[in-house]
Amino acid sequence: MGTPRPNLLLVVADDHAANAVGCYGGPHAVTPRIDTLARDGMRFTACGCTNSLCAPSRATILTGTYNHVNGVTTLSTEFDAAAQPAFPELLRDAGYRTALIGKWHLGHGGVHDPRGFDHWEVLPGQGDYHDPTFLTMDGGSHVRPGYATDLITDLSLAWLQETADEHPDAPWCLMVQHKAPHRPWEPAERHAALTFESSGVEPATFFDDYEHRATAARDARMRVGRDLTREDLKGDPPLEVVADPADYARWALDRYLTDYLRCVVAVDEGVGRLLDHLDATGEADDTVVLYTSDQGFFLGEHGWYDKRFMYAESLQMPLLVRYPRLVAPGSESDALVLNVDFAQTVLDLAGVPALERMQGRSMVPLLAGEGGTAGWRESTYYRYWEHLDGSHHVAAHRGVRTRDRKLVHYYGSGCGQPGASEQRTAEEWELFDLERDPSELHSVHDDPAYADDLVRLRAELDRLARELGDDIP
Ligand SMILES: [Ca+2]
Known part of the structure; x- marks a missing residue:
């Protein structure tokens, strides 16, 4: 890449399904600001994860390696940041200012803390939606009053201002990692009364009978109409639905999706504030904005919530990339890209060599619209x-x-x-x-x-x- 080196704004949501990103054409169109990234940049229609689970996907995104290499195979395997070189450190070594704000979820203390960042402030574990505790680089922690999604955006904007004041000539890489819309789907107070027509519409596969598949599908315990807890659903069902399992399932789906979408609305507002900031500072043309989620999510398809399976809805990650100096507005790619490609892509955009051990591919040729998917992986x-x-x-x-x-x-x-x-x-x-x-x-x-x-x-x-x-x- 030529100069100037782009800034890199990477927004990673948690469990945000493509079906709840409006520009993917799914049933839930509640993301007008995120959708502008597709209008002004590239929408990837077939981005997959290599293991549909939070921590493993985050380790893959950071290191550009599969989980058998980076060791984060499950939620119980902490990340060894000292032994697993990640792209932020390479960017920092190359002169970028680097920061990570929000959900980390890869362990805490010593080698498990974020590494390669000039600044980080992260939620412990899953973190809380309301008045969350944040962990800081000095080993301390503090409670911040407010709503997690808003606070993560506030802290991100504050760091952008600070780095602009103190290092006005350095390019920056900021990872904004939302907790939302992860379970238990607790909305901001200002969104607590929002309703959505689409929350009452059941997917075509909602009453799946799990026939004609492996028994794993039938045996999974993530059915909306059976396995969501009273805490998930924020209360007891009305009397008129308790007698009939199908009525109960429809009620639970509406309850689940309503809170899920309320949480997504706050994420969309947060993205909007970041985009407004780039417009206000004149950095929009020189900043790569990447929006994604650590994996997909079931929004009632096959009767499920959650992820884990290799089935379409949990495998697919939304991926939108805006960078006016390289990416044509309104463009689209159906290449079989993966989260393991992100590290090399970001490094390539910054003109920083990737590590030999990285196992993905740079998506820059795709972003540049060169040759479609010719030469790209087919499996x-x-x-x-x-x-x-x-x-x-x-x-x-x-x-x-x-x-x-x-x-x-x-x-x-x-x-x-x-x-x-x-x-x-x-x-x-x-x-x-x-x-x-x-x-x-x-x-x-x-x-x-x-x-x-x-x-x-x-x-x-x-x-x-x-x-x-x-x-x-
Ligand atoms: Ca997740």
């Missing part, structure tokens, strides 16, 4: 390690996704991972024809018509595992 590797956790009970699995097929392998073991059950479960496979069955309702794994596909995809799964250095269970 992606996935592995969810947290076998049968006590709450959601999703079986560990790995898989390969191509443009028109998805092969999933439930390998039946926690492989000794912290946070994973040692209970053995049956080994199972699923194969989906994504063209005929985009909702992934009917595995064709045992259909003779797909025998050739199966052979080809199993070989591709093995090839990817070998290439990336993951042990095949």
Whole structure:
């Protein structure tokens, strides 16, 4: 890249599904400010995560490596920032001012603290929505009165002002990491009465019967109509819905989505404040703005909340990138990009060499609109390690996704991972024809018509595992 080196504003939400980002065309259009990033930049329609879970995705984003390399396989495996070089440190070494504000979720104290930042202020663990405690670089902590999403934006704007005052000539990289809209979905007081027509609309797969798939789908404990708690739903159901499970499920979905979307509205407002700031300071043209989430989320599809599975809604991450000096407004890419690509992309935009160990690819050619997806990867590797956790009970699995097929392998073991059950479960496979069955309702794994596909995809799964250095269970 030429000069000037761009500023880098990376906004990472938590569990923000593409179906709740208006520009993705889903049912929930509540993000007018975030949507301007698609209007003015590039919308990626097929961005995936490599493991649909908070901490593992964050470790992948920072290091540009898969979880078998960075060690953050589950929620119980803390990040060793001293042993896992991450892109912010490389940027700082190259003269960038760097900061991280908000959710970290990769452990705290010593080697687990954020590294490579001139400034950080983070929530402990998941953090709280209201009057949250923040941890600071000096080892201290303090409670800040207010709403987490607003406070994270306030602190981000304050740091931008401070760095502009003290280091006016240095480019900066700011990671704004929201807690929202993560469970338990507690909205700001000013949004507590907001309602949404779309919260009452059930997805086509809401009453999924989990037939024609591995038993893992049926056995998962993340059904909106069964597994959300009274705390999640903020109260008891009205009497008229308790007798009928379908009525109860619809009520729970509306309750769940209403609070989820209220939390998203605050995130959108926060993004709007950051964009307004860039306009006010005249930095908009020289700043890369990237909006994403650490993974996707189920908003009632298949009857579920949460993530973890390799199914479409949890696999897909929203990814919007605005950078007027490189990216054409209103552009779109359907390349199979991954969160493991972000580190190398950001470094490339800054003109800083990536590390040899990084396992993704720079998306800069895609952002520049050069050659479409020619030469880009045509298959992606996935592995969810947290076998049968006590709450959601999703079986560990790995898989390969191509443009028109998805092969999933439930390998039946926690492989000794912290946070994973040692209970053995049956080994199972699923194969989906994504063209005929985009909702992934009917595995064709045992259909003779797909025998050739199966052979080809199993070989591709093995090839990817070998290439990336993951042990095949
Ligand atoms: Ca998350």
